[in-house]
Amino acid sequence: MSAKKKQHVYSRSLDHAFLAVYNAYVFFIRFFRETFRGRMEFQEMVKQCYAIGNKSLLLISLTGFITGMVFTKQSRPSLAEFGATSWLPSLVAIAIVRALAALVTALISAGKIGSSIGAELGSMRVTEQIDAMEVSAVNPFKFLVVTRVLASTITIPILMFYCTLVSLMGAFLNVTLNEGTSFIAFFESAFEQITFLDIGTSVAKSVAYGFTIGIVGCYQGYNASKGTEGVGKAANSAVVISMFLIFIEEVIIVQVSNYFRV
Amino acid sequence: MQEMINNGEPVIEIKDLYKSFGNLHVLQGVDLTVEKGENVVVLGRSGTGKSVLIKIMVGLLTQDRGECIVLGREVSKLNEKELRDLRLKIGFSFQNSALYDSMTVRENLEFPLVRNVPNLSRAEINEQVEYVLDAVGLLQTINQVPSELSGGQRKRIGIARTLILKPEIMLYDEPTAGLDPITCLEINELINEVKEKYHTTSIIITHDLTCARETGDRVAMLLDGKFLKTGTFEEVFDTDEERIKSFYDYNFIQ
Numbered sequence: 001m002s003a004k005k006k007q008h009v010y011s012r013s014l015d016h017a018f019l020a021v022y023n024a025y026v027f028f029i030r031f032f033r034e035t036f037r038g039r040m041e042f043q044e045m046v047k048q049c050y051a052i053g054n055k056s057l058l059l060i061s062l063t064g065f066i067t068g069m070v071f072t073k074q075s076r077p078s079l080a081e082f083g084a085t086s087w088l089p090s091l092v093a094i095a096i097v098r099a100l101a102a103l104v105t106a107l108i109s110a111g112k113i114g115s116s117i118g119a120e121l122g123s124m125r126v127t128e129q130i131d132a133m134e135v136s137a138v139n140p141f142k143f144l145v146v147t148r149v150l151a152s153t154i155t156i157p158i159l160m161f162y163c164t165l166v167s168l169m170g171a172f173l174n175v176t177l178n179e180g181t182s183f184i185a186f187f188e189s190a191f192e193q194i195t196f197l198d199i200g201t202s203v204a205k206s207v208a209y210g211f212t213i214g215i216v217g218c219y220q221g222y223n224a225s226k227g228t229e230g231v232g233k234a235a236n237s238a239v240v241i242s243m244f245l246i247f248i249e250e251v252i253i254v255q256v257s258n259y260f261r262v
Numbered sequence: 263m264q265e266m267i268n269n270g271e272p273v274i275e276i277k278d279l280y281k282s283f284g285n286l287h288v289l290q291g292v293d294l295t296v297e298k299g300e301n302v303v304v305l306g307r308s309g310t311g312k313s314v315l316i317k318i319m320v321g322l323l324t325q326d327r328g329e330c331i332v333l334g335r336e337v338s339k340l341n342e343k344e345l346r347d348l349r350l351k352i353g354f355s356f357q358n359s360a361l362y363d364s365m366t367v368r369e370n371l372e373f374p375l376v377r378n379v380p381n382l383s384r385a386e387i388n389e390q391v392e393y394v395l396d397a398v399g400l401l402q403t404i405n406q407v408p409s410e411l412s413g414g415q416r417k418r419i420g421i422a423r424t425l426i427l428k429p430e431i432m433l434y435d436e437p438t439a440g441l442d443p444i445t446c447l448e449i450n451e452l453i454n455e456v457k458e459k460y461h462t463t464s465i466i467i468t469h470d471l472t473c474a475r476e477t478g479d480r481v482a483m484l485l486d487g488k489f490l491k492t493g494t495f496e497e498v499f500d501t502d503e504e505r506i507k508s509f510y511d512y513n514f515i516q
Contacts, residue, residue: 124362132360135320136374136427137349 027219031149034142041147048151056112056159060105064163067104068170071095076178085179086189092171093190094198101164102202103250106209109156110242114217117148118238121221122231130222145222149214156210157203164202201257208249216242272331273298273431273463274319279328281314288314290487291328301457301464303478305471305498307509310484312467313357316433319465320352321345333430350378353424353462357436359416361408367419368404371395375426394422397459398452414445421452425460432456432464438473450476471510483509 072092079085121144124130133140172186181189217238224234274296281289288311296302304312317323318330321337330337335348362370371391376382382390395401398418408416417437424432437453438446450473456462466477474481475495482492485505491498499510 120364127358127363128356128360129362131317131322132354132356132362132423133373134322135349135352135354136378136424137346138374138377 023223024219027222028215030141031145031215034139034146035150038139038142041143044143045147045151048147049155052109052113052151052155053159055116056105056109057162059108059112060159060163061166063104063108064101064166065170067100068092068096068167068172069174070170071100071167072171072174088175088179089171089181089186089189090193092175093168094193096164096167096171097194097198097202099250099254101167102160102205102209103246104167105156105160105163105206106213106246107243109152109159109209110213110246111239113152114213114238114242115235117152117214117217118221118224119231119235121145121148121218122224122234125222125224126227126230141222145218148218149211152214152217153207153210156213157206160202160206197257197260201253204257205250205253208253209246212245212249213242216245271298272296273300273333274465275329275331276315277329277331279315279318279330280326281311281318281323282326287487289325292484292488294482294489294492296463296465298463299457299461301453301466301477301479303466303468303474303481303495304484305469305474305481305509306484307469311487312469312484313435315484316354316435316465316467319433320349320354350427351430353421353427353429353432355417355421355424355432355434355437357439359408359420361411361416361419361423363408366405366407367395367400367411370408370419371423371426374423378427390426394425395419397425397455398422412445414441414448417441417445417449418452421456425456428460429462432460432462434464434466434468436468437466438468438470443472446470446473447476449473453477485509 072088075091076085076088079087079091121130124144130140130144133143168187168190171190172181172183175181175186176183220234220238220241224230226233272295274294276292276294279289279292280287292311292315294302294304294315304315306312314323318325319332319337321340324338332348333351335344337345337348340348361367362373365373368391371394372387375387375390392401392404395404398421400415400418400422403411403415403419408419411419421432421434421437432453434453437449441449453464453466454477457464464477466473468474478495480492481495481498483490483498483506490503491501491506499506501507
């Protein structure tokens with residue numbers, strides 16, 4: 001490839017990158033504008049909340065339970081060295097409440113819900129169903145995007161609480177089988193170290209993750225093109241981009257919450 | 263606006279319309295006038311910009327140059343609310359029907375109705391849905407989902423969904439594409455019935471000559487981004503123009 005042609009390719013890629021950022025920004029702003037304008041599609045939002053919760057419940061139950069159990073099992077030897085296995089419940093609870101539950105819920109939801117939203121909206125775009133809504137004087141953004149983003153923003157924090165509970169149950173099972181700790185003693189010890197800030201941070205995180213998963217999935221699906229290939233691409237990028245953003249948000253929120261903790 | 267439009271008065275006026283996609287120049291100075299109550303067929307080969315033309319009329323695409331005036335309003339200059347009001351008067355039947363596949367036929371038909379006509383009672387909604395379904399002869403499919411319907415049934419339901427808002431203008435994008443000859447004839451009959459029953463003005467985009475002959479009061483031949491000839495079916499094809507003749511011969515052989 002000649003130097004000039006190479007330069008042209010780079011310049012086009014750069015143009016596309018800037019355009020993509022601009023389009024995402026416009027989509028983001030439009031979401032807030034449309035949310036507070038006109039009649040809310042409440043019924044569709046409830047339907048989406050149910051679909052999101054229903055889709056992820058089994059997977060979150062399984063991964064949450066295993067996470068709690070395995071984390072407890074892996075932490076035991078280190079604490080046993082210092083004869084501090086009695087600290088296991090609070091150690092595990094801190095890890096689950098502060099980081100694991102929100103992250104596990106978000107990553108599973110990104111894979112399950114993000115891809116499903118991306119594929120659904122993508123296929124609606126390429127089969128002209130979104131155009132059909134538009135020409136029948138219905139606002140497709142309000143009906144499809146606003147409802148799905150709000151539904152995932154509302155549902156993922158609820159799933160996060162559920163994941164926390166299931167993970168703690170996994171941890172309890174491991175502790176009770178090994179140390180014979182009772183249910184009440186385990187949970188008393190577990191919640192001893194948990195503060196309001198921990199729970200607040202977890203909620204804030206899962207709200208941010210839910211919003212990210214919803215908006216990225218919708219953006220990718222709503223702007224899909226090039227037929228069935230575009231639908232696959234939309235579903236795939238919805239997962240990859242939202243997972244990437246979730247980790248960035250994790251770092252930022254942890255930094256902010258640590259500032260308050262000190 | 264409706265009282266301003268009388269028979270013989272233009273409902274759609276396209277003036278010197280240009281549209282390109284990158285280096286692909288699709289429409290290159292298109293002119294067309296459609297009068298109230300008329301069925302105009304836009305004929306042309308695939309990829310000549312027929313669908314682009316009607317998408318500009320409903321504001322799904324914007325022209326690069328020229329004017330597209332529908333019901334006295336330049337579509338590209340309308341604000342969101344004005345465009346919404348205009349779209350309520352236009353029915354658009356998509357090539358692949360574009361039925362909402364997560365909804366039943368009933369929900370597909372209710373969807374635009376309940377969002378655009380507020381305060382309808384359940385009984386009124388049911389009555390209107392059943393009326394348009396009966397008009398397209400598919401009342402029995404009311405509780406089916408689109409995946410359970412045949413291609414012809416989907417087209418009919420797509421048309422019913424547009425009729426539920428009682429449009430003044432109907433735009434049909436390839437209404438007979440991908441259908442067997444018998445179903446094509448049924449769709450042609452339906453287009454004519456819609457014109458009579460709902461007093462619509464229509465533009466029918468097609469490359470099917472039987473459809474053009476059966477449904478069009480006037481035919482406009484789109485070639486190389488411009489209308490090459492406009493007139494009745496016989497006037498358009500009674501010509502020595504090689505490109506029109508070859509289009510006719512190809513369809514005849516088909």
